[in-house]
Amino acid sequence: MQGLTNFTEDMISRGLKPSTRVISFTEVKADHELAAKLEVEAGTAIFELERVRLADRLPMAYEKLYIPKDHALDLTEEIAVSAIHDYVEKKFGLKIQHGRQVIEAAIAQKKEAEMLGVAEASPVLLIERRSTLETNQPFAVVKSVYRADRYTFKINLERLS
Numbered sequence: 001m002q003g004l005t006n007f008t009e010d011m012i013s014r015g016l017k018p019s020t021r022v023i024s025f026t027e028v029k030a031d032h033e034l035a036a037k038l039e040v041e042a043g044t045a046i047f048e049l050e051r052v053r054l055a056d057r058l059p060m061a062y063e064k065l066y067i068p069k070d071h072a073l074d075l076t077e078e079i080a081v082s083a084i085h086d087y088v089e090k091k092f093g094l095k096i097q098h099g100r101q102v103i104e105a106a107i108a109q110k111k112e113a114e115m116l117g118v119a120e121a122s123p124v125l126l127i128e129r130r131s132t133l134e135t136n137q138p139f140a141v142v143k144s145v146y147r148a149d150r151y152t153f154k155i156n157l158e159r160l161s
Helices: 007-013 032-038 082-093 109-118
Strands: 018-029 046-055 060-068 096-106 121-133 138-148
Touching: 007 018, 007 046, 032 060, 032 138, 060 082, 060 109, 082 096, 082 138, 109 138
Parallel strands: none
Antiparallel strands: 018 046, 046 060, 060 138, 096 121, 121 138
8 A cells, every 4th residue: 555546556567457346336425424434424425336347357346425416416326337436536526535444354144245255254365445535625434344365465664753
């Protein structure tokens, strides 16, 4: 990890071919927890995108992505198959500047296991990321479950003086 990248960029840097399978794409109202994370009012219209991210055609991650509708008014399921961050930056001129990511060990729940092609209760990496725009306004929240047998994090660290 050396910067803010999206799934597509990450997989390409690992020498893998990324692709996406959309499970569902819906408009929902933000509950209180999600509204707080996105810094919007509860009940605000947001897109909820559920998808499986693949690397070399094998499941790598199952994710749910939440974006306020105001950030991507014309987002469609066809666009959701690609890198949404790239689309929003090019189409609307929104610059995604910062991300905060929390990574923890977990076990695959039934649906996650089905989507990832692993046994229920298999070890997984649970990752939640909140991306913010250069204006410090939250852009999106994504909750991802990565196969622990296929995905590792490599972090370059430098000693602070």
